[in-house]
Amino acid sequence: MAGALAAKRVIPLRARRDEDKEARRRELLDAARALFEATSFAQVKMADVAARTGLAKGTVFLYFPTKEALFLALLDDLLTAWFAKLNGQLSEGGVWTGHQLARTVALSLVGEETFTRLLALAQTVLEQNVTVEQARAFKERVLVSMGTTAALLQQRLPFLTPQTAVQLIRHVHALMTGLRQMADIAPVAREVLTLPHMAPLRVDFTAELTAAITTLLHGLEAR
Amino acid sequence: MAGALAAKRVIPLRARRDEDKEARRRELLDAARALFEATSFAQVKMADVAARTGLAKGTVFLYFPTKEALFLALLDDLLTAWFAKLNGQLSEGGVWTGHQLARTVALSLVGEETFTRLLALAQTVLEQNVTVEQARAFKERVLVSMGTTAALLQQRLPFLTPQTAVQLIRHVHALMTGLRQMADIAPVAREVLTLPHMAPLRVDFTAELTAAITTLLHGLEAR
DNA sequence: CTTGACCGGTGACCCGGGGTCATTTAACTC
């Protein structure tokens, strides 16, 4: 009948088991993500996040001490997922060309706007109102993924040294956040940028990132 | 005796002449700048800006409709000044090496932390709560300076085409904002990053920017 | 010099949103 025996477990009103708490946490992260995708960090209100999950505002603060902590946790998830995806792709094949690598990286970011948008906020906003512990945990995780990626990069591009590989990742990180900010602009600016003579200020994220990384790698190889 | 006859004109309590209004506007921008340099955009309160100039909070809003407008105006000034300085330096001499150019750009940003920090906020924060007109005026000014710089770049580095010159500027812009965010981090993160194994995440803005631009130019020349 | 209109300045006030906590009550235990 109306029984949900076969359906996947529904979270009880009070999440007491760790497993239910985790599920509720996920629910909140999903809500935050959906709202952020539709608007911006500033426009997402904690009350909205609560409403979207059918919970009260106070409850959100039982799971995340601050708004920034909530979004940093979200970024943490997205970052780990993205690195895993990228590292998976970097595991295939032998030696690559710089352009191949650049395309792989740029294409791995298609459909990951949420990730790059949040990444651009990481230093400026998200790490402002957060405990040292959470900041440390986040950076620790970045460090691990970065190490793996650096190793894989050296396999694909033998002209890279351990130092240049890590530096390359930093530069790509900078380009990702910088270009993301230039590419998706505020509604006000969008209107302005449609003017024809504004072309030099318009940025196609994927194309531009591919171009920049390719050029960087040309430069490193030409050393 | 106590008369300030020889001293530079003091702004009267009521700024009625355009010249006095302009002076008051400058005063507010200076106050905002000083406070921003000591803290961050979020931490600067409009009431503080007012207090620092000895005015009431409401008065600040007579000169700038929103907090974002105030800081965008400040960025506008700093950006124009920086471009002027850079373009001046780019006017000297004949053909340069890529590394020379990279160093010039990176060094022109030493002591301009305020500018780069604000630039990093431009798209994410400042253009959020501002009139279309102000956004347009700002971008228009960027466009002009960019054009001049692009022309000068082609003189110093003949292997650049009009297209690659403009693209280079966009990439440098992205690197500037991206690296700035990575370089000066929140107090919370600062503590974390001092740990030895966090080295790969530490960024020396000038050094890193020089390296990145040099590599980019190697890449472009090697084409 | 006096007067009155103009307009820059003021600060009490409004309001929205992050964050708190005493209270309620679902979930589990015996």
Place this chain on the structure above:
DNA sequence: GAGTTAAATGACCCCGGGTCACCGGTCAAG
């Protein structure tokens, strides 16, 4: 079924951006 625990609630606090009715300095006209 009674008792215990702690998740959830939402009224409340506080802060900071932004407003506006009022104040009073300035100056042109008379």
